[in-house]
Amino acid sequence: MNKLRICLVSPPYQGHLNPLLGIGRELRDLAEITVLSTPGAMPAIAAAGFKGYPIMAEGEAVVNWIATPGKTVKNNPLLMFQQFKKNMALQPGLLRELEAAFAREQPDIVIADFTLPVTAVAAQRNGARWWSHLPSACVFETPDAPPAYFGGLKPGRGRHGRCRDHLLRAFTRFFKRGFFFLFRDTFRQLGLSSVYRPDGSERAYSAEKILVSSVRELEFARRYPQHLHFIGPLPYTPPSTAAAPEFISDKKHLLVTLGTHSRHHKDGMAALLQQAAGKLGDWVVHFSNGEPGSTKTGKQGNFHRHDFISYADHLHRYDLVLHHAGSGIMLQCLRLGIPAVVFPLDFDQFDNAARLEAAGLAIWVRQRESLEGSLIEAIRSDDLACACRAFSKVIAAYDPGTTLRSLITNHSALCQVKPPPGTPPLPCHSGSQSGASLLSGP
Known part of the structure; x- marks a missing residue:
């Protein structure tokens, strides 16, 4: 056939x-x-x-x-x-x-x-x-x-x-x-x-x-x-030519990723995380700009900024992730059992954050001023880490x-046996993660 x-x-x-x-x-x-x-x-x-x-x-x-x-x-x-x-x-x-x-x-x-x-x-x-x-x-x-x-x-x-x-x-x-x-x-x-x-x-x-x-x-x-x-989840990420981030032995690593949208937030968030990095002890902070196709990197102390970090190649090596509650990174973290702090920025990310918080699978940051405290809370929380490991088994099923x-x-x-051409269509839409749908929800 x-x-x-x-x-x-x-x-x-x-x-x-x-x-x-x-x-x-x-x-x-x-x-x-x-x-x-x-x-x-x-x-x-x-x-x-x-x-x-x-x-x-x-x-x-x-x-x-x-x-x-x-x-x-x-x-x-x-x-x-x-x-x-x-x-x-x-x-x-x-x-x-x-x-x-x-x-x-x-x-x-x-x-x-x-x-x-x-x-x-x-x-x-x-x-x-x-x-x-x-x-x-x-x-x-x-x-x-x-x-x-x-x-x-x-x-x-x-x-x-x-x-x-x-x-x-x-x-x-x-x-x-x-x-x-x-x-x-x-x-x-x-x-x-x-x-x-x-x-x-x-x-x-x-x-x-x-x-x-x-x-x-x-x-x-x-x-x-x-x-x-x-x-x-289908954890596919296209191959990347971006330089691999530096992982330092005997230290723990935090990935910060805000996806590929909302570029207007990223410089401000990078500055905030650079300040917070100095208070996180033995942790190294990797900040991804979410710019595939670019290979620029830079670092200052324990704060490293990359244009792109491949989830497929490197996500499993992180001990904690700060992300925007986009569905892709959210599900990849849950699949790997990685604890998260979430700072939603737009679209349906707030709804994803609500689900993560309700299930005890992430700490939801509602104000930038509480970001540093939330990271420290997540680092110290055994309950959060245990809940994420347990949920990874749910996904594995x-x-x-x-x-x-x-x-x-x-x-x-x-x-x-295809339906005949001219069959009446089944039209129109609801909300969109990107705002690009025909009928975006409020």
Whole structure:
């Protein structure tokens, strides 16, 4: 039997692209894989061993601005509207490019990042099946957990807490419908008819398969649709030419990483950590700028600053990590049992931080002034280290490769019988880790 043809579609952001590349690496023995993203992502795709298909060349600068606007977005309605407006202007062209790409590649299955729901329209118009992928599940609407993008809420307690969560879930749906109404002409041009299906589920997500590269045990919600699958973390990082950080024998090492977005925070955080490093005794602090492709390094005392530190090559050597609660580094630390201090900066990072704190798997820093004290607390906390080691065993019970191959194998017969071209699409979206989705949650 001929191999399946699978297209993976992702924005160029590492926190979205890398998990999909990890999925592709697990499936490449079963399928011919093509990865669609912006031209800037093509080197990372080639390094992973896949054929890349560049899209959005003319809009790449806007795509990058949406994720890195130079200021903190959080749930600021004006900034969110600016992001959303720029994003909507890109969608008609993106739809045309995706339709042309799928007509050429003839995929059996399209697996798309959750920030690109317009992929559904292009896939179904070309007779391909459409699956959704999320790096983590905190942005996914459920009937029994607080919604995302309210600063990192934990489940409300008692009647008043449950009422709060219910009202905020209702407000989230009202907010998304409001954005849809404002841009209704563009949505209809795209073939997107509404935010929600008659059963209340979001049209942004596939009605056939939703893949989450995380673990259910970390989430607050317990009620998910049957076709949503927690497959476990896929710790893929593209090969790096960056110089290896210096690890000093008889000393412990702290990694500080704030991801590849939020560049406007990094110099200030580096200065703060450089001051704190002198008070951490025998610890060496490695600060990563999160700039892949650059190899600059520098150090002053026990504070070392690198443009890039590869998680794949070096993360296992750290005793503690200070990170921004992005889903990628969060799950890699949990998989390795490394304690963390988290300082969320934007998007859904606050929701990830809430989950880590609730599970006793990280210390959440809410103010920069308390950063140094939180690091010292984490260094001294045996309970934190024990909890992280125990949770690493929970993650080890997941087998993403086997789960993915089973899902593909069990549905291979369905994949060979494609839905007819012109099948009505399953449109529109919720919140985004990057602010790049069609309907960003508040």
